[in-house]
Amino acid sequence: MAHLTKETLKSYLNLCLAKEMLMEVEEHLAECIDCSSRVRAQRLFQFAWNTLTAEAHGQAYWQARLEGSLNEAVSSPDYASYRERIKEWASSWQNKAEAVLGLVFEAASEKTQILTQGWESLVRPDSKLGFAFSSMPIRGIEKGPITVETSGKFNAKVTADSKKGTVTVLFLKLEPGNKTPLVMLISEVKGSRPVLAELKQPPGSKQFIAQFSNVPSGKYLLVFEPIKE
Numbered sequence: 001m002a003h004l005t006k007e008t009l010k011s012y013l014n015l016c017l018a019k020e021m022l023m024e025v026e027e028h029l030a031e032c033i034d035c036s037s038r039v040r041a042q043r044l045f046q047f048a049w050n051t052l053t054a055e056a057h058g059q060a061y062w063q064a065r066l067e068g069s070l071n072e073a074v075s076s077p078d079y080a081s082y083r084e085r086i087k088e089w090a091s092s093w094q095n096k097a098e099a100v101l102g103l104v105f106e107a108a109s110e111k112t113q114i115l116t117q118g119w120e121s122l123v124r125p126d127s128k129l130g131f132a133f134s135s136m137p138i139r140g141i142e143k144g145p146i147t148v149e150t151s152g153k154f155n156a157k158v159t160a161d162s163k164k165g166t167v168t169v170l171f172l173k174l175e176p177g178n179k180t181p182l183v184m185l186i187s188e189v190k191g192s193r194p195v196l197a198e199l200k201q202p203p204g205s206k207q208f209i210a211q212f213s214n215v216p217s218g219k220y221l222l223v224f225e226p227i228k229e
Helices: 006-013 019-031 033-050 059-075 077-092
Strands: 099-106 111-115 141-143 146-150 155-161 166-173 182-187 195-198 208-212 218-224
Touching: 006 019, 006 033, 019 033, 059 077, 059 182, 059 218, 077 182, 077 195, 099 155, 111 146, 111 155, 166 218, 195 208
Parallel strands: none
Antiparallel strands: 099 111, 099 218, 111 141, 146 155, 155 166, 166 208, 182 195, 182 218
8 A cells, every 4th residue: 555645644533434444544554654653743733732722721721821911912012012902902802802813833743733713712702803724734734834814804814834933914905994903922831922913014015914933833822903993
């Protein structure tokens, strides 16, 4: 049997193989070091991801991380120009976000994962940003960059790349009179400082962009400031 294809690996991990095919795959894995290493790495990565979700940690944990990060950003001299906006975010929206994405970076394996679901308790009611995958990877995992996007009034895109250590946020369309939201990257590690970015429009471009660079391996939340209309 040749090396497992991406589709076969996906079906194997999702327990979707027919009995005969399952036996063939398991026989192959018993003999093939490369494929068994791929399966093992994928399972370890999925385990790490499962510890990130709001359900696994408890909603109160991540709500406290978000609230604490907003408070820290308010007092940080680096974000003095955004202080009033952050205060309003915390007070008027009860520390809720317009949208939340979970990220896992694994630089050694160059794998990146995004979780779009499971953050409802952190998102404000009637949110206008709902992200979905551009193309569906195995359980939201991709080697290299992975992209999620939303459409409608706010056409936005987020691309995460653990190999480059970057998270890029693009707003492709913005209605007149609407401000782009602030975006904050929050590490799972307690005591780590949140990183805040503003979407800016490069000269001659119709797009608004914000980028986080030198993002190390780890688990993160990417949260968006509530959008006022």
